[in-house]
Amino acid sequence: MQFRESVFIALDVIRNHKMRSFLTLLGVIIGVMSIIGMQSLIEGFQKNIRHQMEQLGASVFQVQKFPVQFGQQDREKYRNRKDLTWDHARVIEQYCTAVAQVGPEAWQWGIMAKYRDRRTGPANHLAGGVPAFFPNNGYFIEAGRALSDTDIQHNRQVAVIGQDILEKLFPYENPIGEHIIVDGRRYQVIGTLEKSGSAFGESQDNRIVIPLSTFLKFYGQNRSLNITVLAASPELMDTAIEQVIGVLRAVRKVPPGEPNDFEIFSSESLIETFDNMTRAVRIGAIVIVSFALLVAGIGIMNIMLVSIRERKREIGIRMAIGARRRDILFQFLVEAVFLSEIGGILGILAGVGIGQLVALVSPVPASIPVFTIVLGFVFCSLVGLVFGVYPAAKASGLDPIESLRYE
Amino acid sequence: MLIELQGIVKDYRLGLEIVHALNGIDIRIDQNEYVAIMGPSGSGKSTLMNLIGCLDTPTEGTYFLNGSNVSHMDDDQLAEIRNREIGFVFQNFNLLPRASALHNVELPLIYNGTPASQRRDLAEEALIKVGLKDRMGHRPNELSGGQRQRVAVARALVNKPSIILADEPTGNLDTRTGDEIMDLFEDLHDGGNTIILVTHEEYIAEHSDRIIRLRDGRVERDESN
Known part of the structure; x- marks a missing residue:
């Protein structure tokens, strides 16, 4: 029937x-805002991670002693596992026919580097x-050269540095051939890495x-x-993973079953x-938001x-003039839905705003x-x-005579 | 015959007691009559007005309005009859406070599905008829009592109903403004409308052609004026 009339009344x-309307809607606004805000950040994160993973390449995977995510009580279980060693890497390289390159690697987190009187912050990684290492991690050489087999064989003290380090230590000079100091040891810079941006909000x-x-x-042999x-x-990819699993189980003597x-x-599993x-x-x-909206609905x-109590007279007038019960029902339903939707729209705007803000x-990305x-x-x-x-049913059930007399 | 009430009885339950508001009413009213219904309070005139106005149905008896028997209609059918056949004018105007005069007059048309374009024209026409050409955009609180009652009359007229049913239409107005409203009813009557006036004021009832006096739920006297 008169949809426009109902919307007109609701707006009025x-x-x-x-x-009063704003306070009533606050519940809806906050509920919708929090879910939209959270969702924009999660989706932003996901996009970002996908992007990172895709950069890594669809044909690379990694073998580690510890899973990415585990609880405190599981720590014991994983710690008793045998370490993964350089020998394991050599065996994989030798026996897995579907594998092109194997890169064993180790990390030291939170190191500082020095060059003459300049130094980096403490949050860099060695x-x-x-x-x-370079192709498998998606790193590309910008200048100089990457590590060579000879560097490995002779335990050379040479280093390839990332863009952050470069900017901090060599703002003006060509770094190639210069010596930097990490943990009191001198390394000759032989190359620099191309910029690769940030992931998880970290450079x-x-x-x-x-x-x-x-x-x-x-830094010690005794590590995985x-x-x-x-x-x-x-x-x-799948064949390579199977081969690596088979070889490692054999070498590490994991009983069948x-x-x-x-x-x-792999990027996929991550x-x-x-x-x-x-x-x-x-x-x-x-x-949680469902409960919040439930309360908001109340x-x-x-x-x-x-x-409806305030507008009893109005309802009586409308009925006297020819509004049927369903007209009144419809009017108040439209009003309730409209009210709630206004709250929803405000909540959506606020949520998107918070995500973008x-x-x-912060380095956390957001999407809509x-x-x-x-x-x-x-x-x-x-x-x-x-x-x-x-409420609408209650309004439509009012007696017109009584409502007309209502003061 | 426009209105035919036969043996109308209306009982109310008031707690454990049953109140007999109307005890067998027989009234016939013709097209283009101007009738006043009078009686002291408690005589049943409000109850009778609610029945004639199709806001309520009788406990016993039959009511023919414009040829159809409305005594046993359900709420929605009554709403449609009210919309089509009856134009109410109340003592306290009963306008929507936040709607303009024009919108108040449009209201009955909204509920019978008249297209928006026609609605406006019809409502303007009705407001011009009651002399409010310059007040269409005003809200009730921007109008005087007499003007408000004119808006109410325009609203009652806009659907071209069979009856204009006025309940103490001058009760909230000073004498001079009241007389203006009564002149308006006179004009409408001359224009062919059927008017039923419920009042307890003799001098208001004087304007009508026929006075029906109620006492204790019965017709005491019914005579032309």
Whole structure:
């Protein structure tokens, strides 16, 4: 029937009770805002990670002693695993036919580098690698050269440095051939890495790569290595993974039927892990927001009941003039849904705003979660509808004679 | 015959007691009559007005309005009858406070699905008829009492109903403004409308052609004026 009339009335009521409407809608606004805001950050993260993973390449995977994510009580279980060694890497290289390059590597987190009177911050990382380190990690040489087999064989004190280090230590000079000091030891710079940006809100350019042999000599043999593996081609990825698992189980003497005592990650499995991690957060948030909207819906129901009592005369007049019960029902339903949707729209705007704001002031990226926005809007409308039914039914059931006399 | 009430009884339950508001009313009213219904309070005149106005249905008896039996209609059918056949004018105007005069007059048309373009024209026409050409955009609180009642009359007229049913239409107005409203009813009557006036003021009832006096839920006297 008179849809426009109903919208007109709804707008008029909201206009005439701005404060009351706003307070009623606060629940809806906050609920929708938090879910949209959170979702834009999670989706932004996901996009960013995908991007990083794709850079890494579809045919690289990594073997590690520890999984990416595990609880405190599991730590014991993983710690008792045998370390992964350089020998393991050599065996893989020798026996796995689907594998092109194998790069054992080790990391020292949080080091500082010096050149003359300049120094970097303390949040840089030192990697011990082999020539395969660079292609397997998606690093490209900008100037100079990468590590060579000879560097490895002779435990040379040479280093390839990332862009952050370069900017800090060599703002004016050509770094190639210069000597930097890390943990009191001198390394000759032989190359620089191309800029690779940031992931997880952390720079990827704060790296110094030295020969693995040198690294192990200075920082200790007694550690588990990460082994990066490049399959001969993307199609051979699965075969390569199977071969590596088979070889490692044999060498590490894992009895048949026992699970692997090492972990394998590919970009795909990492994305999956991240999705699993965020899924729990998302579901939790959706549950909490659902409750928030439920409470908000009760608020809307309450304000509609108050509004109907205030406008009893109006309802009587409309009935006397020819409004049928369903006309009155419809009018108040539209009003409740409309009210709720206005809250939803404000919440969506605020949520997107918060996402963008966080992205602006921090390295965390944000995206605009279209699906969640649509879902949030539909959900708001539903809340308005469900919690509008009772007040609207009550209004439409009023007696016209009594309502006309109501003061 | 426009209105035919036969043996109308209306009982109310008031707690445990049953109140007999109307005890067998027989009234016939013709097209273009000008009738006043009078009676002291408690005589049943409000109850009778609600029945004639199709806001309520009788406990017993039949009511034919414009040929159709409305005594057993359901709420929605009654709403449609009210919209089509009856134009109400109330003592306290009963306008929507936040809507303009024009929108108030448009209201009955909205509920019978008249297209928006026609609505405006019809409402303007009705407001011009009651002499409010310059006040169409005003809200009720920007109008005087007499002007408000004129808006109410325009609203009652806009659907071209069979009856204009006025309940103490001058009760909230000073004498001079009241007389103006009564002149307006006179004009409408001359224009062919049927008018039923519910009042307890003799001098208001004087304007009508026929006075029906109620007492204790019965017709005491029914005579032409």
